[in-house]
Amino acid sequence: MIEIRFAGYGGQGIIRSGIIIGKAASLYDDKFATMNQSFGPEARGGACSAQVIVSDDRVLYPYVTVPNVMVAMSQEGYSKYEPELGDEGLLLIDEDLVRPKPLRGNIKLYSVPATRFAEELGNRIIANVVMLGFFTAISEVVTVEAMKKAIPTLVPSRFVELNLKAFDKGYEYGLELRGKEKRGKAGTAGRC
Template structure:
C-alpha cells in the first residue's frame, strides 16, 4: 500500500478514536503493515468535534500527520465541515448518512451509512462506531477483513466481542449493497 491518509471525525462519545485505533491495529499488528495514528488532544478533544488521523503504508510512516486526506470518515456534520476541506481531489467521504449531509467537491465521492440506526436496531447505540468501521472496511477494502475482525475482537471491552463483531458485519453488509459503495479507483494513486 502506498501511503494512505485517513481522518475520522465525530463528536465526543461516538468512539472516534476507537475506529482509528482498530484500523491502525488491524493494518500494523494483524496485516503486517505500518500504521501511525494520532488523536486530537486539547480542549477540542474534550468537547464537541473530536478527531483521529491515520497514515497507513507498507513502509515505515515517516511523516506522522495527515495533510491531504484520502479518506474522511465523518460522523457529525460539525466534524465534516471542519475537515472536508483537507480531503484531496478524488478523495472519498464516508459519512453517517442520518447526521451528515455530504458536501463534496466535484470529483470527490461520498457514501453513507445510517450507522446509528443500525446500532440502535442491534440494541446498543454505543456500537455505532463499529458499524461505521464495518462499512469503512467494506467500502475501502484497504485492510484485510480478517485483520479487521481480529482487531475488533481484541480492542473492545471483554464480553462485548460478539455484539461488536455483529455490528461490524452489519456495516460491512451495508457496504455491499451496491448503491452505497463507490469504487475506490482514483482515490489511491
C-alpha cells in the same frame, strides 16, 4: 500510502476507531500504520478526530496532510475536516448525522445509517463499529480478517459479540452498495 481522517464528536468512539484500524493494519495485515488523535479541551462532546496513515513502507511524516479517505460522524466534524479531503478522495458519512455539501472534484460519497443500525442492534455506542465495517468494505485499506482480529482486543470482552455483529452489519451494507455500483445502479453513491 493511504491517509484517513475520522471525525465526529467526543464519545462516539472516533479515537477507538483509529486505534482499531491502525492495529488491524500494522499487526494483522503486516503493513505500517501511525495513528494520531486530537488532544485538547474539545475532547468531550465537541469536535473530535483521529488520523491514521496506512502504508506498505515506514510512515515518516506522522500526520495526515491530504486525506484519501474521510469518515464523518457529525456535522461539526464534517465541516471542520471536509475541506482537507483530496479531490479524488472517498467520503464516508453517517447519513442521519451529516448533511453534506455538493461534492467537489472527483470525491465519491458513500452513506450509511450507522447510528440507526447500531440502535437496531441494541446500542448506539457501537455506531462507530458499524462504520468501521462499512469503511472496510468501501475503502479496502484493511482486510476484513485483520479487522475481525483487532476488534476483540480493543472492546470490553462482554461486548465482543455485539461489536462483531455491528461490524458485519456495516460491512455487508458496504458490500451491497459496491455491488450495486458495479452493476451500474449507483445506489447511494454520489447521492446528495
